[in-house]
Amino acid sequence: MMSASEETFYVSPRSSRSILQEYRIYPDRLELQCWVALQTLVIPAEEILEVEVRPPIVIADLFRGKSFLYSFPLKIDGADGHRHVAIKRKCGFIKHIRFTPDDPDRFVEVCRLIMR
Secondary structure, three states: OOOOOOOOOEEEOOOOOOOOOOEEEEOOEEEEEEOOOOEEEEEEHHHEEEEEEEOOOHHHHHHHOOOOHHHOOEEOOOHHHOOEEEEEEOOOOOOEEEEOOOOHHHHHHHHHHHOO
């Protein structure tokens, strides 16, 4: 999966907001540690349709003009209590994922650089 010399574009360190999970951006993918699934979620860059910073309380997106499915994503940390990142994938069983990196704005900025 990863070679020892592979460059990491961004690392969001473990924190209480992320439930001690680490999130990384590589040139070709995202790696999101996920204690709920007991594994690391790997999202290839070409599978990312949208990435954006969202305000707290995920379900409130129903009242912010977002779709039903967008409002009930996989939340892998404390996304409901903080500004967080929302990712929409092209494929996969779970297309909407929410998580809380240390700096959501910077994470989205770097993530958009790898999107194809």
